[in-house]
Amino acid sequence: MNLQDYFTFLAPDDIRISGTRIGIESILYEYIYRGKTPEEISQQFHTVTLEQVYATILYYLHNKEEVSAYIADWLEFARQQRQQQQQHPSPVRLRLQQIEAELTTTQTTT
Numbered sequence: 001m002n003l004q005d006y007f008t009f010l011a012p013d014d015i016r017i018s019g020t021r022i023g024i025e026s027i028l029y030e031y032i033y034r035g036k037t038p039e040e041i042s043q044q045f046h047t048v049t050l051e052q053v054y055a056t057i058l059y060y061l062h063n064k065e066e067v068s069a070y071i072a073d074w075l076e077f078a079r080q081q082r083q084q085q086q087q088h089p090s091p092v093r094l095r096l097q098q099i100e101a102e103l104t105t106t107q108t109t110t
Contacts, residue, residue, distance in 0.1 A: 003062070006055040013073060017056060020047045025074045027056045028067065 007024065008016045015024045022045055030036045030044065031053075038057060042050040060067045089097070 003055060003059055006052055007059065013070065015070070017048055017052050020045075020052075022048055023074075024056050024059065024067070025071055027053055028060055028071055031057055031060075032071070 006018055008018050010016060016022060017024065017027070027041055027045065027048065030041045031038070036044070038050060038053040042048055042053045045053075085093075
């Protein structure tokens with residue numbers, strides 16, 4: 001089996017593990033930034049086999065510059081999304097914040 005066969009290339013910024021909805025960034029984030037072993041990662045992602053985890057790591061090691069840029073773009077996108085959510089919270093989030101404030105006020109006055 002060719003290493004590329006382990007992946008589905010939906011777009012330049014969307015590479016998934018074949019047969020799953022898991023992007024390579026999810027596996028590699030756990031491996032690179034959280035220091036998890038391939039065995040721990042395969043237990044965390046139930047739809048991914050240990051072989052697929054190793055293939056993802058190998059793909060990263062063979063294409064380090066390209067995949068590092070891919071992950072950096074993904075991290076930046078996630079940062080922007082968090083920032084946008086903080087600036088424009090959903091109505092549900094606003095309501096939860098209001099309830100939390102009311103509970104805090106009630107607890108401090110009691």
